[in-house]
Structure formats: C-alpha cells, structure tokens
Amino acid sequence: MSLQLWIWLMVGVTFTLYIGIAIWSKAGSTKEFYVAGSGVSPIANGMATAADWMSAASFISMAGLISFMGYDGSVYLMGWTGGYVLLALLLAPYLRKFGKFTVPDFIGDRYYSDTARVVAVFCALIISFTYVAGQMRGVGLVFSRYLEVDINTGVIIGMAIVLFYAVLGGMKGITYTQVAQYCVLIFAFMVPAIFISIQMTGNPIPQIGFGSQGTDGMYLLDKLDSLSRELGFHEYTSGSKSKLDVFFITAALMVGTAGLPHVIVRFFTVKKVSDARKSAGWALLFIAILYTTAPAIAVFARINLIETVSEKRYDELPGWFDNWEKTGLLTFDDKNKDGLVQYVADPQLNELSIDRDIMVMANPEIAELPNWVIALLAAGALAAALSTAAGLLLVISASVSHDLIKKIIKPDVSEKGELIAARVSAFFAVLLAGYFGINPPGFVAATVALAFGLAAASFFPAIVMGIFYKRMNKEGAVSGMIVGLFLMLFYMTKFKFGWFGGGTNDEWWFGVSPEGFGTFAMLANFIVSITVCQFTAPPPKEIQELVENIRIPSIE
Amino acid sequence: MKKKLAEEYWKKNIKYLIILLSIWFTVSFGFGIILVEELNQFKIGGFKLGFWFAQQGSIYVFVALILVYILLMNRLDKKFNSKRSS
Numbered sequence: 315m316s317l318q319l320w321i322w323l324m325v326g327v328t329f330t331l332y333i334g335i336a337i338w339s340k341a342g343s344t345k346e347f348y349v350a351g352s353g354v355s356p357i358a359n360g361m362a363t364a365a366d367w368m369s370a371a372s373f374i375s376m377a378g379l380i381s382f383m384g385y386d387g388s389v390y391l392m393g394w395t396g397g398y399v400l401l402a403l404l405l406a407p408y409l410r411k412f413g414k415f416t417v418p419d420f421i422g423d424r425y426y427s428d429t430a431r432v433v434a435v436f437c438a439l440i441i442s443f444t445y446v447a448g449q450m451r452g453v454g455l456v457f458s459r460y461l462e463v464d465i466n467t468g469v470i471i472g473m474a475i476v477l478f479y480a481v482l483g484g485m486k487g488i489t490y491t492q493v494a495q496y497c498v499l500i501f502a503f504m505v506p507a508i509f510i511s512i513q514m515t516g517n518p519i520p521q522i523g524f525g526s527q528g529t530d531g532m533y534l535l536d537k538l539d540s541l542s543r544e545l546g547f548h549e550y551t552s553g554s555k556s557k558l559d560v561f562f563i564t565a566a567l568m569v570g571t572a573g574l575p576h577v578i579v580r581f582f583t584v585k586k587v588s589d590a591r592k593s594a595g596w597a598l599l600f601i602a603i604l605y606t607t608a609p610a611i612a613v614f615a616r617i618n619l620i621e622t623v624s625e626k627r628y629d630e631l632p633g634w635f636d637n638w639e640k641t642g643l644l645t646f647d648d649k650n651k652d653g654l655v656q657y658v659a660d661p662q663l664n665e666l667s668i669d670r671d672i673m674v675m676a677n678p679e680i681a682e683l684p685n686w687v688i689a690l691l692a693a694g695a696l697a698a699a700l701s702t703a704a705g706l707l708l709v710i711s712a713s714v715s716h717d718l719i720k721k722i723i724k725p726d727v728s729e730k731g732e733l734i735a736a737r738v739s740a741f742f743a744v745l746l747a748g749y750f751g752i753n754p755p756g757f758v759a760a761t762v763a764l765a766f767g768l769a770a771a772s773f774f775p776a777i778v779m780g781i782f783y784k785r786m787n788k789e790g791a792v793s794g795m796i797v798g799l800f801l802m803l804f805y806m807t808k809f810k811f812g813w814f815g816g817g818t819n820d821e822w823w824f825g826v827s828p829e830g831f832g833t834f835a836m837l838a839n840f841i842v843s844i845t846v847c848q849f850t851a852p853p854p855k856e857i858q859e860l861v862e863n864i865r866i867p868s869i870e
Numbered sequence: 871m872k873k874k875l876a877e878e879y880w881k882k883n884i885k886y887l888i889i890l891l892s893i894w895f896t897v898s899f900g901f902g903i904i905l906v907e908e909l910n911q912f913k914i915g916g917f918k919l920g921f922w923f924a925q926q927g928s929i930y931v932f933v934a935l936i937l938v939y940i941l942l943m944n945r946l947d948k949k950f951n952s953k954r955s956s
Binding site for chain 1: 876879880883887890891894898899902903904906907910914915916917918921922924925926928929930932933935936937939940943944947950
C-alpha cells in the first residue's frame with residue numbers, strides 16, 4: 315500500500331474516532347463544559363493531562379532540539395517534567411479542594427478582589443493565545459508535509475475538527491478525545507523509537523538502548539562525543555550554555571509548567587482531592603514515557619544522520635534526502651565543489667543545513683521503516699497538536715464566559731446563557747487561533763518561552779502563597795503579579811524584539827537569558843508580594859477560614 | 871479539638887513537602903546541573919552519571935516522588951479521618 319494511502323487512512327480513522335467521542339460526550343451544563351462535571355477518573359485525567367501538555371513542539375521538535383543541543387537539551391527534559399512534582403505537591407490537591415472552574419476563579423476569590431481576577435484573566439489569555447497559535451501552525455505543517463495540501467488548508471481542516479469537539483463537548487468532549495489522542499500519540503512516538511533502538515543496539519528499550527553499545531561494539535554516546543569533536547561541534551554529553559543559565563531556564567520551565575492555566579484546570583475535573591494527587595502522578599508517568607524516549611531518539615537520529623551523510627557523495631545519498639530537500643528543511647550547498655557532503659560546525663565550511671524538526675519526522679525514513687510507521691507518526695503529530703490546541707481554547711473560552719461575563723460584567727446571566735456564551739467564545743477563539751495559524755506573527759517561537767515566563771512570574775507565586783501563606787492579602791498578591799508580569803514582558807521584548815533600546819546577549823542581567831528570566835521575575839513577584847503585604851491590612855476572617863479549609867483535603 | 875487535628879495534619883503535610891522537595895531539588899538542580907561535571911567522572915553502562923541524571927534519572931525520581939506523596943497522604947488522610955470521627 316502506498317504511503318499516501320496509509321496516511322489518509324490513519325488520519326481518517328483517528329479523526330473519525332475524535333468526532334465520534336465528541337458526539338457521545340456532548341456537554342449539557344456549564345459544569346460539564348468547564349470541568350467535565352468533575353467526574354473524570356484519575357487515570358483518564360492523567361492521560362488527558364499528558365495529551366493536553368504534550369504539544370506539537372514536544373512531539374515533533376523536542377527530540378530534534380536535544381539532538382543538536384546535547385546536554386543543554388536537558389533543560390527541556392527536566393523543566394517540562396519537574397513542574398509536575400510542584401503541581402502534585404503544591405497546587406493540584408488544594409485547588410481541587412477549592413473546587414471552582416478556573417484559575418482566575420481561585421485568584422479572584424482568594425484575594426477577594428475583582429482587580430486580582432481581571433489581572434489573572436489577562437495573564438491567562440496572553441499565555442493561552444501565544445501557545446495556541448503555534449499549535450494551529452503545527453497542524454497546518456503536518457498536513458502540508460504528509461498530505462501534500464497547502465498549509466492554510468491544513469490549518470482550516472484542523473480548525474474545523476477542534477471547533478466541532480471543543481464547542482460541542484466543552485471540557486467533557488475534550489477530556490475523552492484527549493484520552494484517545496494520548497494513546498495515538500504515544501504509540502506513534504514509541505513504535506519508531508523501539509524499531510530504531512533494536513536496529514542500532516539490539517535492545518528494544520530506547521531508554522537503555524542509547525546507553526548501550528552499537529553494532530560496532532562502541533558505546534553510542536562515546537561514539538557521538540567523538541564524532542561531534544571530529545566535526546568541530548561541542549561534545550554531546552557536555553554543554554555549551556553557562557551553568558547559571560541552565561539553572562534559571564530549568565527553574566523557569568518547571569515553575570511555568572506548574573503555573574500554566576490549561577494544565578491546572580485539568581485537576582478541577584476529578585471527583586475528589588485524593589484523585590487530584592493520583593491523576594498528577596498518572597499524568598507525569600504518561601509524560602515520562604515520551605520524555606525519557608526523546609533523548610534516546612535524539613542520539614539515534616544524530617548518529618544516523620552523521621553516518622549517512624558526512625563525507626558521502628551527494629549523488630549517492632538515499633531517497634529520503636531528496637524528499638526532505640524538496641520541503642526546504644534540508645539544504646545542501648557544495649561550497650568546495652568536491653561532490654561530497656561536508657557537515658561540520660564551522661559555518662564557512664559547512665554545506666548542510668538541517669531543520670531540527672526533521673530529526674523526528676524523517677527518522678523512520680532514515681531508518682528504512684515501513685510506510686505504516688510513517689503514517690502513524692503523522693497521525694501522532696496531529697493528535698499532539700490538536701489535543702493541546704483544544705485544551706488552550708477551553709481556557710480562553712472559560713476566561714471570557716465565566717471569569718469576565720459571569721463574574722464581572724453580567725453576574726445575573728442564566729446557566730443556559732452562560733453555556734451559550736462559553737460556546738460562542740470558544741467559536742471565536744478557534745477562529746482567532748486559526749487566523750494566527752495562517753498568518754503567524756513572527757514572534758511565535760520567541761513567545762513560547764514568554765508563555766512559560768509569564769506563567770512562572772504571575773500565577774505560580776500568587777497561587778502558592780494563596781495556599782501556604784495565610785497572611786497574604788490582595789494588595790500583596792496583585793502588586794506581585796503586576797510586577798512579575800511586566801518585568802517579564804519588559805525583559806522579553808527588550809532582548810527578543812529590541813524594544814526599550816534592545817540589547818545584546820552580553821547585556822543580559824546576571825547572564826540570564828530571556829528564556830530563564832521567568833525565574834528571576836518569579837522571585838521578584840514573591841519579594842514584592844511579601845513586602846507589600848507587611849504594610850497592608852491582613853485578609854478578612856472568612857478568607858483566612860477559606861485557606862484553612864482548602865488545606866484539609868479530606869473533609870469533602 | 872477539631873482545629874488542633876487540622877493543625878497537626880497540616881504540619882505533617884508540610885514536613886512531607888520539605889523532604890520530598892529537597893529530593894526533587896537534589897536530583898535535578900543538584901545532580902543534573904550543579905554537580906554534573908563531578909558526576910560525569912563516573913559511568914553506568916554507556917552513560918556518564920551526571921548526563922544520565924539530567925536526561926533520565928531525574929525524571930524517574932520525579933515520578934517516584936509523586937507516587938510516594940500519594941501513598942503518604944492517603945495514609946495521613948485515613949489517620950486523620952478516623953481520629954476525627956472517634
């Protein structure tokens with residue numbers, strides 16, 4: 315069967331499945347729309363969280379990124395998993411006990427202030443929009459590469475699917491489609507990895523495989539270190555970033571993960587507090603399967619690539635090279651006209667430029683795996699992008715219909731009216747996300763780091779102190795969030811977009827990159843909040859009782 | 871009485887958090903970043919130890935930490951509930 319046919323078949327079957335689930339789990343009330351009626355089992359919620367969390371970037375780009383960064387890529391591996399420990403221990407159980415629908419709900423109630431609520435809504439919207447634009451773009455890219463349709467057509471097909479199940483099913487529909495999407499994406503990610511691990515090391519477990527000996531008896535990592543040295547790259551297992559920056563980036567990603575509203579809101583969907591803890595555990599376990607495999611794929615793919623192309627005759631390269639050259643993601647420029655491919659670190663001599671995304675996507679072709687594996691990978695990448703997009707769209711719609719309309723603008727809106735508002739805002743959010751997918755703002759890549767930085771700098775301190783520091787009042791929390799938010803925005807726009815006079819990498823404060831600055835802004839938030847809180851009135855008695863109440867999870 | 875129990879429960883919870891988060895910090899920021907060169911002198915299989923902690927080990931420990939927390943808290947909840955009803 316031809317590759318095209320396989321891909322249409324896999325994508326067709328999985329999409330039918332998602333639509334079927336959406337019809338079966340249509341939301342009938344606002345509680346079902348926002349939090350799936352708080353009746354999701356911990357395992358299902360764990361899978362849904364994992365699919366929600368692992369985006370097109372995790373699925374397609376991360377292994378490739380690590381492939382070129384080596385040890386420095388650890389910031390993503392530790393950063394995007396370590397945050398779940400913070401979630402499970404510091405946030406999820408207490409927020410579930412609090413038991414409302416959204417993150418701004420908690421901030422607004424705990425800090426007894428609509429100002430706090432509006433600041434929280436503002437943060438939630440910025441974070442979610444920056445994130446969702448990238449997902450829609452990812453959907454379009456996968457369609458265009460595998461199904462040979464135009465990127466824009468791909469974005470529109472993706473929009474139609476998400477529109478259907480997010481608007482109809484709300485959180486309930488999203489949760490159960492995400493469970494299906496997790497199964498598709500993890501299967502699609504693991505199958506090629508296992509095949510390649512067996513091919514290269516004889517060990518079917520990639521996590522062990524990449525620390526084993528290759529067919530020539532040399533340890534893969536030692537081989538990659540020496541290949542890297544020969545070609546002038548930095549040694550794979552040691553980094554090139556400063557230790558301080560690695561520390562700050564990892565911390566910002568961890569804390570940012572714990573503060574992302576579309577992840578937090580998943581813990582409102584389970585029945586009870588102990589289920590919130592359990593589902594955080596399941597979620598991390600399901601995520602860890604992909605995250606511990608990704609560094610193995612990174613090593614396999616890099617070695618495979620170097621061995622296939624380095625110093626080989628250009629006209630004798632395998633077919634996949636030609637296929638990917640056509641997409642423009644792989645380019646060869648025979649600078650010294652010797653007909654051989656020189657792939658080296660020195661930009662003057664290097665003749666090969668490689669887009670990091672193809673490390674995962676071309677992997678099955680490079681390893682000569684059968685067509686159905688490639689088709690599976692396409693379906694998996696779509697599942698990853700769609701599930702994350704849907705989760706984000708729901709946060710956007712709930713922020714508008716629940717936090718703004720119901721809580722601030724028109725508190726007397728009926729249950730039915732709020733549900734309609736939720737569906738209408740989900741509809742417009744999808745259109746807007748689609749627009750950004752078709753006309754991507756140039757700063758999308760830069761703003762993903764911004765989303766984590768903002769979540770770390772705004773939500774995380776406000777929520778943690780809301781639970782663990784009874785004395786924290788609205789003045790402290792609001793000023794902390796505002797300082798954290800604007801400090802982060804300032805630093806990011808200064809060094810990424812050249813606003814406020816711009817600046818070079820040498821001018822970074824304390825040598826901290828914009829990606830790692832979230833940690834700094836978070837500390838600023840904590841310091842400002844605690845200082846301001848000392849000079850202003852303590853929170854009212856009923857708020858202190860609220861805090862005492864959410865601390866004791868077992869009284870339901 | 872009820873209030874005192876709640877305070878005890880919370881104190882115990884905080885104690886667990888401090889212990890578990892110290893381990894969380896040690897395996898990731900400690901072994902994976904601060905001490906990575908020192909640990910890289912040791913090898914397990916084909917992995918340098920510091921590199922292994924940064925790309926594999928820390929993640930396994932994270933999963934284990936949440937698991938331990940679930941077990942500890944379930945036990946604490948049970949104890950708390952039986953004391954409260956007695």
